[in-house]
Amino acid sequence: MASSTKYDLVVVGTGFAGCMATLAFLEQCKKDNKQGKVALLEVGKEGERSGASKWTMAYLRLDKNLDFDEDWVKEMRLVSNGLADEEYCEKLRVEAPISAKYLEEHGVKFVHHDEPNVLLEFKTAQHFVFPDGGGKAIIGKLFEHIRGYSNCEIMYETEAIRLLTEDSGAIRGLKARKNDGLLHDLIAPNVVLACGGFEGNQEMLARYIGPNSHKLPLIAPGLKYNKGAGLRMALEVGAGTAGSFDGMHCELVDTRAKKPDAVIWGHNYGIVVNKDCDRFYDEGKRHLFATFEMIALECWRDQDMSCYFVTDDTIMKKFTGSWVYDTTDQPPETAETIEELAEKLKIDPKKLRKTVDEYNAAVNDKEFDLMKLDGKATTGLKINKTNWATKIETPPFAGYPMTSNLTFTYGGVKTDLHARVVSTNDVPIPGLWAAGELTGLFYNEYPPATSCLRSMTFGRLAGTEIAKSLGKGVSEIGGKSIKDEVSSRQSQAIMMDRDILIGEGRSLKAEASAA
Numbered sequence: 001m002a003s004s005t006k007y008d009l010v011v012v013g014t015g016f017a018g019c020m021a022t023l024a025f026l027e028q029c030k031k032d033n034k035q036g037k038v039a040l041l042e043v044g045k046e047g048e049r050s051g052a053s054k055w056t057m058a059y060l061r062l063d064k065n066l067d068f069d070e071d072w073v074k075e076m077r078l079v080s081n082g083l084a085d086e087e088y089c090e091k092l093r094v095e096a097p098i099s100a101k102y103l104e105e106h107g108v109k110f111v112h113h114d115e116p117n118v119l120l121e122f123k124t125a126q127h128f129v130f131p132d133g134g135g136k137a138i139i140g141k142l143f144e145h146i147r148g149y150s151n152c153e154i155m156y157e158t159e160a161i162r163l164l165t166e167d168s169g170a171i172r173g174l175k176a177r178k179n180d181g182l183l184h185d186l187i188a189p190n191v192v193l194a195c196g197g198f199e200g201n202q203e204m205l206a207r208y209i210g211p212n213s214h215k216l217p218l219i220a221p222g223l224k225y226n227k228g229a230g231l232r233m234a235l236e237v238g239a240g241t242a243g244s245f246d247g248m249h250c251e252l253v254d255t256r257a258k259k260p261d262a263v264i265w266g267h268n269y270g271i272v273v274n275k276d277c278d279r280f281y282d283e284g285k286r287h288l289f290a291t292f293e294m295i296a297l298e299c300w301r302d303q304d305m306s307c308y309f310v311t312d313d314t315i316m317k318k319f320t321g322s323w324v325y326d327t328t329d330q331p332p333e334t335a336e337t338i339e340e341l342a343e344k345l346k347i348d349p350k351k352l353r354k355t356v357d358e359y360n361a362a363v364n365d366k367e368f369d370l371m372k373l374d375g376k377a378t379t380g381l382k383i384n385k386t387n388w389a390t391k392i393e394t395p396p397f398a399g400y401p402m403t404s405n406l407t408f409t410y411g412g413v414k415t416d417l418h419a420r421v422v423s424t425n426d427v428p429i430p431g432l433w434a435a436g437e438l439t440g441l442f443y444n445e446y447p448p449a450t451s452c453l454r455s456m457t458f459g460r461l462a463g464t465e466i467a468k469s470l471g472k473g474v475s476e477i478g479g480k481s482i483k484d485e486v487s488s489r490q491s492q493a494i495m496m497d498r499d500i501l502i503g504e505g506r507s508l509k510a511e512a513s514a515a
Contacts, residue, residue, distance in 0.1 A: 003182075003185065004173075004184070004185035004187050005039075005184070005185075005186055005187065006037075006187045006188070007038060007039045007153075007173075007186060007187065007188040008036040008037050008038065008188060008189065008190065008466075009022075009025055009036065009037075009038040009188055009190045009191070009192065009463075009466055010038070010039045010041065010174045010186045010188045010191045010192070011025075011038060011039070011040045011041065011191075011192045011194060011463075012041045012160045012174070012191070012192065012193050012194060012195045012229070013041070013042070013051065013193070013194035013195035013196065013230070013436065014040060014041075014042040014044075014050070014051065014139070014143075014154075015051040015052060015053035015054070015139070015194060015195075015196065015436060015455065016053045016135070016138065016436065016452055016455035016456045016459060017192075017194035017435035017436030017437075017455040017456065017458065017459035018040065018192065018194035018195070018436070018459060019053075019139055019142040019143065019146065019459070020099070020455070020456045020457075020459035020460040021192045021194060021433075021435060021459040021460070021462045021463035021466075022038055022146055022152060022463060023106075023142055023145055023146050023463065024459070024460045024461075024462075024463030024467070025038055025463035025464070025466055025467045026038065026145075026146065026149045026151065026152055026463075026467075027467075028463065028464050028467030028468060029151070029467045029470065030149075032467065032468065032470075034467065034470050034471065035151060036151060036467055036470050037151045037152075037153075038151065038152050038153070039152075039153045039155060039186050039188070040146070040153070040154045040155065041155050041158045041160060041174075041176060041186075042154070042156050042158065043158065043159045043160075043195070043225050044156065044157070044222070044225050045156055045157055046156040046157075048222075049136065049221070049222050050222045050225045051195075051196055051222045051223070051225060051226060052135075052196060052199075052220060052222060052223055052226065052408065052437070053135045053138070053139055053452070053455070054135055054136045054139050054222060055134075055135060055136070055219075055220035055221075055222055055260055055261055056134060056135040056220070056261065057130055057134045057135070057261070057327075058130055058131050058134055058135040058138060058452045059128055059129075059130050059448065059449040059452075060100065060110075060128060060129040060130060060131075060449055060452060060453055061096075061122050061128060061447075061448075061449035061453065062096070062097070062100055062124060062127075062128065062129040062453075063124035063125055063127050064112055064114075064124075064127050065097075066097050066100040066101060066104075066110075066129065067097050067124075068092070068093045068094075068096040068097055068453070069093070069123050069124055070123050071122065072089060072092070072093050072122070072447065072450065073086055073089045073090055073093060075121070075122070075447045076089045079290075079443070079444055079446075079447060080442070080443035080444055080445075081443065081444065083244075083443040083444075084441060084442070084443060085242065085441065087417060088415075088417060088441065089441075091417045092450070092453065092454055092457055095457045095460075095461065096453045096454075096457050098457075098460075099453060099456045099460055100129070100453070102460065103131070103138060103141070103456070106141050106142065106145055107141045107144070108132075108137065108138050108141050109131065109132040109133075109137075110129045110130070110131055110132070111130050111131070111132050112127065112129055113127065113128055113129065113130065114126060114127055115128065117318060117319060117322065117324070117370050117371075118265075118266075118287075118288050118324060118370070119287055119288070119370060119373070120287065120289065121286070121287035121289060121290050122289075122447075122449070128449055135452065138456075155176075155178070156179075157178065157179035158176050158178050158179070159176060159178075159229070160174055160175075160176050160193075160229050160230070160233060161174075161175045161176055161177055161183065161229075161233075162174070162175050162233055162236060163175075163191060163233050163234070163236065163237050163432070164185065164187070165237055168430075169237070169238075169429065169430065170189070170429075170430035170431050171189065171190065171191050171237075171429065171430060171431030171432045172187060172188070172189065172431070173185060173186050173187040173188045173189075173191070174186045174188070174191050188431075190431045190432075190433065190466045190469075191431060191432055191433065192419075192433040192434065192435065192459070192462050192463070192466070193233065193234060193413070193421070193433070193434040193435075193438055194230070194434065194435050194436045194438070194455075195226070195229055195230045195436075195438060196223070196225070196226035196230070196408070196436060196437050196438055197226050197228065197231070197408050197409035197412065197437045197438055198226065198227060198228030198231060198409050199218055199223045199226045199248075199406050199407075199408060199409055200218065200223050200224040200225055200226045200227045201226075201227040201228045202214050204227075204228045204231075205409075208245040208246060208409070208411055209245075209246055209248055209409070210246060212300070212301075213248075213406075215300070215305055216250065216300060216305075216404060216405065216406040217403070217405050217406070218405065218406055219251060219253065219260060219261050219263075219405035219406060219407045220260040220261055221260060223406070226408075228438075230413070230434060230438040231411075231412055231413060231438050234413040234421055234432065234434065235413070237429060237432065238423050238424060239413045239414065239421050239422070239424070239429065239432070240413070240414035240421075240422050240424045240425075240426060241411060241412065241413060241440055242411075242412060242413070242414040242415075242439070242440030242441060243410040243411045243412050243439075243440025243441050243442050243443060244410045244411060244442065244443045244444065245409075245410070245411030245440075246411075247409070247410035247411065247442060247443065247444065248297075248406060248407075248408065248409045248410055249293055249406075249407040249409075249410070249442075249446045249451075250293060250296040250297050250299075250300060250404045250405060250406055251263045251292065251293065251296050251405055251407055252264050252267065252292065252295065252296045252299060252307070252309075252402040252403070252404060252405075253328070253402060253403060253404075253405045254328035254330055254400050254401070254402060255306075255401045255402060255403050256328075256330045256401060257328045257329055257330055258330075259328075259329045261327070262327060262328035262329060263292075263327045263328070264309055264325065264327070264400045264402055265288060265292060265324045265325070265327065266288065266309075266311075266315075266319060266324040266325055267283050267288075267292060267295055267309055268283055268284055268287075268288050268291070268387070268388050269311055269315045269319070269324075269388055269390070270283070270309055270310050270311030270312070270315060270392060271283060271309075271310050271311075271355070271356070271359055271385070271392065272295060272307050272308065272309050272310075272402075273307065273308050273310065273352065273355055274299075274303045274304075274306065274307050274308075275303070275304065275307075275347060276348075276351060277342070277347055277348055277351035277354070277355045278351075278355065279355065279359070279381070279382075279383050279385075280298060280303055280307075280383065281294070281295045281298050281383065282383060282385055282386050283295070283385050283388075284373075284376075284385045284386045284387035284388045284389060285386050285387075286373075288324075289447075289448045289449070290445075290447070292448075293445060293446055293448070294445065295307075296404045296405075299403065299404045300404040305403050305404060306401070306402075306403060307402050307403075308345050308347060308399055308400065308401055308402065309399055309400045309402060310338075310341065310345075310352070310392060310397065310398075310399045311392060311397070311398050312391075312392045312394040312395065312396075312397050312398065313394045313395060313396050313397070313398070314390070314394045315390070316332065316398045318370075325400075328400070332398040332399060332400055333345055333398065333399050333400070333401075334396040334397065334398050334399075335395075335396060335397055336395045336396055336397075337395070338352055338353050338356050338397055339352070341397045341398070341399050344399070345399050345401055346401070356392050358381065359378060359381065359385075359389075359391075359392065360391045360392060362378035362379055362380050362381050362384070362389075363376070363377075363378055363389045363390070363391050364376060364377055364378070364379065364389070368390045370388070373386075374387050374388060375387060376388060376389050376390065377389050408451065409437070410440065410441075410443065410446070411440050412434075412437065412438045412439045412440035412441075413434050413438060413439055413440060414426075414439070414440060415434050415435070415439050415458070416428060418433075418461060418462070418465055419433050419434060419435050419439075419458040419459070419461050419465075420432065420433055420462075421433060421434050433462040433466065434462075435455060435458035435459040435461075435462055436454075436455040436458070436459065437451060437455065439458070
């Protein structure tokens with residue numbers, strides 16, 4: 001017989017979403033003088049950098065005042081062809097600055113970066129933010145505070161197996177396998193799933209992404225633990241889905257690097273060729289962040305996982321010391337001639353020389369301007385470059401061998417504006433919450449510098465609401481019915497200070513009278 005322990009909340013995953021949910025819950029319980037007990041589960045070992053949060057640089061789409069990009073919703077509408085949940089996106093736009101300031105209040109130090117050379121597509125006055133020490137520093141600070149609470153039990157090497165439900169369908173806890181190999185019942189009226197996508201699950205990748213997905217290396221070692229457990233468990237109890245299940249975010253990384261996440265960002269400012277030294281993508285189609293994912297997907301899909309970036313000394317000097325080419329721990333391959341560079345990159349010298357010559361001859365006479373989509377383009381090539389087509393003619397020439405790495409998957413469970421998991425009929429499943437990359441949002445493309453903020457924000461919202469609901473009963477989170485909730489999501493953003501019935505959809509007269 002499985003052992004059982006009672007909690008008020010079980011959180012699965014110790015990344016941004018899970019840690020924010022846990023700490024927000026603990027702090028709100030303390031504020032309300034409640035004795036809420038939480039179990040925080042992690043499938044990895046203690047001290048291990050499991051998951052994605054502890055590896056990412058965590059670029060954040062924020063301006064100097066920590067305000068979120070005001071055009072974010074428009075960008076999501078554009079890249080998703082109108083499929084993205086715009087109310088959810090607007091909720092993130094409003095709440096993200098609160099999350100950023102919350103992190104600052106808890107000891108996270110932000111680096112404010114004014115970008116002089118890369119045209120950013122987000123409306124933040126050429127500014128973005130990242131934590132000093134990356135995502136690992138954020139998790140470290142959140143854990144410092146979490147460990148200060150005696151009513152939180154952290155369980156490492158604990159794998160979430162399936163959700164436990166009442167006959168009515170309400171969540172009553174979680175069945176987990178600990179490192180003794182045995183199953184244990186963690187009894188709780190609330191479960192937050194925050195354990196990432198399915199990047200580390202070859203079966204799910206093949207099922208959803210398709211052929212050759214197994215060829216994609218993971219961008220960080222911790223992603224091996226992201227096996228889609230949260231998605232699987234939620235689907236088993238009737239959760240709805242969102243996001244494109246055949247979609248994923250990939251990035252081009254330096255194949256020589258000794259460190260994870262060694263991204264080569266600046267494909268815009270040169271050419272990218274395949275093993276046959278042919279260009280295969282418009283490197284200047286849109287802004288850097290808007291296209292770096294798409295060229296990585298093309299490399300995986302049709303270029304046998306190999307491509308090469310080639311540029312010249314003019315560009316490399318312009319970006320000396322910049323994150324654009326210095327995220328890798330390896331210097332570029334350099335040479336005085338294109339042929340010598342090709343030899344160092346282990347591609348055909350004559351073919352690369354021919355491609356560079358044809359490219360240079362096709363470049364127009366417009367002024368090269370990094371701070372706008374400058375229309376400096378090529379004409380007459382099989383694949384033209386639309387912007388930033390400066391000639392590659394000043395030695396030493398520079399290049400990087402690259403391959404695609406998988407960062408995260410798009411498809412996931414569907415949640416409402418409170419981070420509650422909804423059913424296939426858009427009705428919240430009582431007691432089930434989710435945040436982070438296992439929740440679906442993105443279609444076709446990923447507007448970058450948003451995923452970390454999304455994980456933290458909806459984790460924080462979930463933890464806070466669960467704590468506030470303690471003592472009110474499972475079927476109450478303050479006088480709006482589920483029917484009203486569904487209708488509201490179709491017309492306007494839901495007000496956070498309104499009570500919501502998430503039981504059987506019937507008003508509880510006693511509570512209504514008391515309210």
